Amino acid sequence: MFNKVGNFVMRKSAEFMLKKYADYPSATTAVLLVDVQKALTADQGIDESIRQLVTTCRKHGILIVYSNLDANKKPDLSVPAQSVMRERLNRMADGDANPEFAQPQAGDIILPARTTLSAFAGSRLESILRERGVEHLVIAGPFANIGPDSTGRDGVELGFHITMLTDCTSADSPEELKAAVEVTWPRFAQTVLTLNDFAGKIH
Amino acid sequence: MTYPAEATAIILVCPYNDFLSARGKAWPLVSKVAKDVNLLANLESLLAAGRALGITIAYAPHHRYKPGSFKDRKYKHPSQVLQTLTHSFKAGGFGSRFYPPLKPREADIVASEHDCSSGFTGTDLHAKLQEANVTHVILAGLLSNTCIEATARSAIDLGYHVTLLEDAVAAWSPEDHEAAVKFHYPKISHAFMKTSDLVVQLRLEASHVQ
Numbered sequence: 001m002f003n004k005v006g007n008f009v010m011r012k013s014a015e016f017m018l019k020k021y022a023d024y025p026s027a028t029t030a031v032l033l034v035d036v037q038k039a040l041t042a043d044q045g046i047d048e049s050i051r052q053l054v055t056t057c058r059k060h061g062i063l064i065v066y067s068n069l070d071a072n073k074k075p076d077l078s079v080p081a082q083s084v085m086r087e088r089l090n091r092m093a094d095g096d097a098n099p100e101f102a103q104p105q106a107g108d109i110i111l112p113a114r115t116t117l118s119a120f121a122g123s124r125l126e127s128i129l130r131e132r133g134v135e136h137l138v139i140a141g142p143f144a145n146i147g148p149d150s151t152g153r154d155g156v157e158l159g160f161h162i163t164m165l166t167d168c169t170s171a172d173s174p175e176e177l178k179a180a181v182e183v184t185w186p187r188f189a190q191t192v193l194t195l196n197d198f199a200g201k202i203h
Numbered sequence: 204m205t206y207p208a209e210a211t212a213i214i215l216v217c218p219y220n221d222f223l224s225a226r227g228k229a230w231p232l233v234s235k236v237a238k239d240v241n242l243l244a245n246l247e248s249l250l251a252a253g254r255a256l257g258i259t260i261a262y263a264p265h266h267r268y269k270p271g272s273f274k275d276r277k278y279k280h281p282s283q284v285l286q287t288l289t290h291s292f293k294a295g296g297f298g299s300r301f302y303p304p305l306k307p308r309e310a311d312i313v314a315s316e317h318d319c320s321s322g323f324t325g326t327d328l329h330a331k332l333q334e335a336n337v338t339h340v341i342l343a344g345l346l347s348n349t350c351i352e353a354t355a356r357s358a359i360d361l362g363y364h365v366t367l368l369e370d371a372v373a374a375w376s377p378e379d380h381e382a383a384v385k386f387h388y389p390k391i392s393h394a395f396m397k398t399s400d401l402v403v404q405l406r407l408e409a410s411h412v413q
Contacts, residue, residue, distance in 0.1 A: 003235040003376055006231070006375075007232065007376045013284075013285065014281045014284050014285055018284060021278060075362065077362065077363075077393055080389065080391075116359075117359055117360055121357075121361075122360070135277070145386060146391075149387075150356045150360070154324070156280050157280070157318075157319045157320065157324040158324075159278060161277075162278075171386075176386045179378070179385075180382065183378050183382045184387070187282075187349050188282075188319075188320060188353070190278060190281060
């Protein structure tokens with residue numbers, strides 16, 4: 001009982017104090033699509049929400065950045081998350097390509113394919129965002145507790161305002177998705193909200 | 204052999220009085236999970252085994268709160284917002300001292316303080332581990348789904364072999380702890396086990412070397 005009440009108060013306090021960050025000027029906001037690749041989004045049920053997210057960005061001129069996983073290169077030591085993702089990518093021909101609903105266009109940024117969990121690790125993502133004056137980074141992509149999690153954590157550490165979209169992600173089970181989105185994400189990300197709520201705060 | 208003694212380090216993350224002492228500020232909340240998993244005894248037995256076997260012991264300490272901490276940071280980490288409210292791990296105070304049974308000795312590595320969660324980001328931990336030729340890290344301490352998990356994720360991306368322990372970590376709530384140890388740790392570690400099993404394995408491997 002004490003634990004429940006104490007945690008409730010702590011969560012609500014943090015949420016209240018971080019609420020003010022959720023405001024997205026289109027010039028200083030970027031959307032990062034992490035692992036939005038054919039073989040990884042297949043059967044995850046997020047095609048339509050990612051399509052809508054991309055449309056929203058195009059409408060407001062918000063920068064879109066893609067960070068894909070490398071289907072072939074292996075890190076020296078893979079953790080299960082890395083092996084499983086690599087297997088998935090190789091399950092279908094062209095599985096590592098971006099799907100039809102998230103096709104890069106001129107002006108988008110495509111980072112070199114990575115083997116790390118985080119899109120920031122070993123990449124130029126931080127300096128690319130800083131060069132363009134991006135302060136608000138919105139993260140979407142399948143497998144909430146793999147790529148989006150590591151990337152979100154690094155982004156906050158590096159000083160960005162990180163927003164995680166609850167309905168533009170997935171997990172291996174509903175229970176696991178709930179744990180990631182409702183329990184873990186709010187511990188490291190300043191803002192956790194739906195695509196619609198995000199879209200309503202862009203100006 | 205999984206754990207070459209000369210290339211392995213046990214990293215104790217944030218083992219402060221505020222988290223672990225009965226008089227600590229955060230203990231009333233953390234104690235629920237800590238007692239459930241028998242955290243204090245497991246941390247002490249892990250550290251004792253590590254010291255006995257000559258394994259490198261490293262410390263990844265959290266930012267010690269000072270007036271004005273984080274004031275230059277435009278977008279604070281959720282933990283920084285809470286630390287600003289509660290003044291946990293206050294510099295110079297009881298809460299930011301290492302919990303006595305787990306305190307560092309002279310030969311140990313004590314990294315610089317991390318501002319958010321990962322023991323690696325913005326600290327000298329990686330450089331110090333590299334200098335000591337460490338390739339394998341065993342993480343223990345607090346909290347399961349914040350500093351421990353963030354440090355593990357960084358360690359993986361830096362190329363370390365990462366071992367996580369289900370009962371040498373604790374979190375603010377059973378839900379937080381479960382999210383980490385049930386769903387995340389098995390996916391983001393090279394080895395994941397109970398503290399007692401790791402201690403047996405470390406001893407066994409050491410005895411084979413002799």
